[in-house]
Amino acid sequence: xxxxxxxxxxxxxxxxxxxxxxxxxxxxxxxxxxxxxxxxxxxxxxxxxxxxxxxxxxxxxxxxxxxxxxxxxxxxxxxxxxxxxxxxxxxxxxxxxxxxxxxxxxxxxxxxxxxxxxxxxxxxxxxxxxxxxxxxxxxxxxxxxxxxxxxxxxxxxxxxxxxxxxxxxxxxxxxxxxxxxxxxxxxxxxxxxxxxxxxxxxxxxxxxxxxxxxxxxxxxxxxxxxxxxxx
Amino acid sequence: xxxxxxxxxxxxxxxxxxxxxxxxxxxxxxxxxxxxxxxxxxxxxxxxxxxxxxxxxxxxxxxxxxxxxxxxxxxxxxxxxxxxxxxxxxxxxxxxxxxxxxxxxxxxxxxxxxxxxxxxxxxxxxxxxxxxxxxxxxxxxxxxxxxxxxxxxxxxxxxxxxxxxxxxxxxxxxxxxxxxxxxxxxxxxxxxxxxxxxxxxxxxxxxxxxxxxxxxxxxxxxxxxxxxxxxxxxxxxxxxxxxxxxxxxxxxxxxxxxxxxxxxxxxxxxxxxxxxxxxxxxxxxxxxxxxxxxxxxxxxxxxxxxxxxxxxxxxxxxxxxxxxxxxxxxxxxxxxxxxxxxxxxxxxxxxxxxxxxxxxxxxxxxxxxxxxxxxxxxxxxxxxxxxxxxxxxxxxxxxxxxxxxxxxxxxxxxxxxxxxxxxxxxxxxxxxxxxx
Numbered sequence: 001x002x003x004x005x006x007x008x009x010x011x012x013x014x015x016x017x018x019x020x021x022x023x024x025x026x027x028x029x030x031x032x033x034x035x036x037x038x039x040x041x042x043x044x045x046x047x048x049x050x051x052x053x054x055x056x057x058x059x060x061x062x063x064x065x066x067x068x069x070x071x072x073x074x075x076x077x078x079x080x081x082x083x084x085x086x087x088x089x090x091x092x093x094x095x096x097x098x099x100x101x102x103x104x105x106x107x108x109x110x111x112x113x114x115x116x117x118x119x120x121x122x123x124x125x126x127x128x129x130x131x132x133x134x135x136x137x138x139x140x141x142x143x144x145x146x147x148x149x150x151x152x153x154x155x156x157x158x159x160x161x162x163x164x165x166x167x168x169x170x171x172x173x174x175x176x177x178x179x180x181x182x183x184x185x186x187x188x189x190x191x192x193x194x195x196x197x198x199x200x201x202x203x204x205x206x207x208x209x210x211x212x213x214x215x216x217x218x219x220x221x222x223x224x225x226x227x228x229x230x231x
Numbered sequence: 232x233x234x235x236x237x238x239x240x241x242x243x244x245x246x247x248x249x250x251x252x253x254x255x256x257x258x259x260x261x262x263x264x265x266x267x268x269x270x271x272x273x274x275x276x277x278x279x280x281x282x283x284x285x286x287x288x289x290x291x292x293x294x295x296x297x298x299x300x301x302x303x304x305x306x307x308x309x310x311x312x313x314x315x316x317x318x319x320x321x322x323x324x325x326x327x328x329x330x331x332x333x334x335x336x337x338x339x340x341x342x343x344x345x346x347x348x349x350x351x352x353x354x355x356x357x358x359x360x361x362x363x364x365x366x367x368x369x370x371x372x373x374x375x376x377x378x379x380x381x382x383x384x385x386x387x388x389x390x391x392x393x394x395x396x397x398x399x400x401x402x403x404x405x406x407x408x409x410x411x412x413x414x415x416x417x418x419x420x421x422x423x424x425x426x427x428x429x430x431x432x433x434x435x436x437x438x439x440x441x442x443x444x445x446x447x448x449x450x451x452x453x454x455x456x457x458x459x460x461x462x463x464x465x466x467x468x469x470x471x472x473x474x475x476x477x478x479x480x481x482x483x484x485x486x487x488x489x490x491x492x493x494x495x496x497x498x499x500x501x502x503x504x505x506x507x508x509x510x511x512x513x514x515x516x517x518x519x520x521x522x523x524x525x526x527x528x529x530x531x532x533x534x535x536x537x538x539x540x541x542x543x544x545x546x547x548x549x550x551x552x553x554x555x556x557x558x559x560x561x562x563x564x565x566x567x568x569x570x571x572x573x574x575x576x577x578x579x580x581x582x583x584x585x586x587x588x589x590x591x592x593x594x595x596x597x598x599x600x601x602x603x604x605x606x607x608x609x610x611x612x613x614x615x616x617x618x619x620x621x622x623x624x625x626x627x628x629x630x631x632x633x634x635x636x637x638x639x640x641x642x643x644x645x646x647x648x649x650x651x652x653x654x655x656x657x658x659x660x661x662x663x664x665x666x667x
Contacts, residue, residue: 141335
């Protein structure tokens with residue numbers, strides 16, 4: 001189990017994250033939700049080691065993850081802003097990933113629909129296909145925790161269903177997911193547990209039923225819960 | 232394939248297929264063609280009157296007369312253009328955020344940087360390949376190839392190129408913007424030009440001391456066919472320091488162990504540069520050394536202090552520096568020069584005062600033929616007798632104007648077309664794949 005414990009971050013005098021704590025159990029999809037500027041991306045960067053925190057710890061199985069190497073062995077991270085080598089042909093890039101990571105499974109490529117565009121340059125792919133490629137990069141390894149920052153941007157509803165299926169299948173392989181999503185309807189479809197961030201604070205957290213009991217009626221949507229929590 | 236090799240191939244591809252690299256190589260070809268054509272014409276014209284005149288012919292040496300002017304273009308390109316080719320290797324990773332991807336493969340920051348340094352070094356060597364036909368053409372014209380001097384010249388430019396790469400990568404590690412990083416690296420690279428200018432203008436004693444340790448000064452030793460271990464360690468140290476600074480600033484979290492490595496390298500590098508100064512004259516004409524009996528006598532001399540009543544910009548001092556100071560320093564490090572200034576300089580202008588132990592002697596001559604007998608007499612050393620060496624014959628060469636067409640053909644047409652063709656073939660490859 002991954003434990004995020006009392007994470008703090010500030011830029012000069014502006015507090016971006018204030019005492020953030022939650023857990024990511026094995027085989028569970030945790031969604032970090034919140035309005036723009038809530039600190040979601042910064043939190044994911046700190047957890048994966050790409051940014052330094054000003055306080056707090058990240059633990060896995062109660063053991064502190066001190067170095068970047070510790071974190072690289074554990075996390076597969078897909079940042080929101082990642083412009084993968086636009087001058088490369090997709091087939092060359094996929095070969096590069098396969099050869100460097102020893103990844104052999106072509107099923108994932110098929111499911112993500114990347115085989116049909118493999119002769120294109122990455123720069124010539126649509127936003128949706130580039131998102132799929134980023135997802136392929138994040139999933140083409142066997143690291144136990146996958147961290148995705150806004151992975152569903154640029155997908156139409158049909159593509160989204162396929163992506164959700166792919167992620168659910170990976171979850172079935174006992175992998176944990178930590179996903180930041182601003183589209184609450186998408187988050188509700190896939191996440192088992194929610195951490196609601198606003199202005200650098202955890203406003204609330206829990207499973208959908210738990211949140212419904214706390215903030216709304218039995219049939220309240222995540223969006224209604226979200227609005228109620230922020231009021 | 233090993234994953235480190237794949238990473239290196241990725242960097243090679245990013246570097247060699249970039250528009251900046253292709254443009255760099257085409258400009259290098261055109262500039263080399265121009266420099267070579269001019270140098271051969273001048274050398275050839277001057278050689279006409281040297282044929283059959285052994286005294287005049289002895290002044291014709293291919294490296295200073297031809298190859299150093301030829302490498303002048305490379306010096307400008309390395310200093311002002313190479314940063315634009317190297318900097319994107321790091322800045323593009325920052326702009327595209329692909330470092331997060333590479334670190335997860337996982338490659339370490341050190342592996343990523345080493346792949347970039349290796350690719351940039353290979354690009355540096357490609358620049359020498361572009362220069363190579365000039366040597367071949369010169370040989371085909373019947374020109375003399377002084378292998379040792381030429382190898383030393385290449386080694387000097389390779390070291391200078393490594394320094395430029397190190398500074399460029401360091402600048403790129405500080406900024407996420409290519410323009411800002413390029414400006415900083417060009418400032419750092421050309422800083423030694425400013426010091427040299429200050430030295431020539433005799434602006435301050437500090438600039439004078441600093442000017443002994445500029446990159447241009449060190450490179451000049453390689454151009455002059457003087458192998459100097461100090462110059463070698465100097466380039467290796469400053470390059471290593473900038474590579475380590477790059478490693479420190481490129482990392483997500485600064486690491487104390489790398490800061491310690493930097494401090495140790497700096498101290499060790501400075502120490503070895505200052506205290507292991509082994510130099511020797513590699514010129515075929517032995518222009519930087521003296522006959523063995525003079526060398527032996529100079530080495531017997533106790534420390535010599537010289538007060539020079541000349542301005543640095545004075546041509547007599549420049550002659551004295553080139554023919555006496557630099558040559559004596561190759562066999563004797565305790566020749567101490569003091570440049571006089573103020574009113575006393577004007578009063579005794581032109582005078583040299585030599586002090587050996589408690590004895591002094593004055594002379595207005597800046598010629599070794601006058602100075603050495605005075606010094607040997609002052610120290611009571613018999614140093615004037617010995618066997619003179621065979622005089623250097625010199626290598627004048629008159630090249631028929633018609634033959635110069637080869638230079639134009641190769642450098643203005645063939646090589647630029649070759650690079651352009653590679654660029655076009657890559658474009659066509661894109662279209663071919665898209666049509667599949």
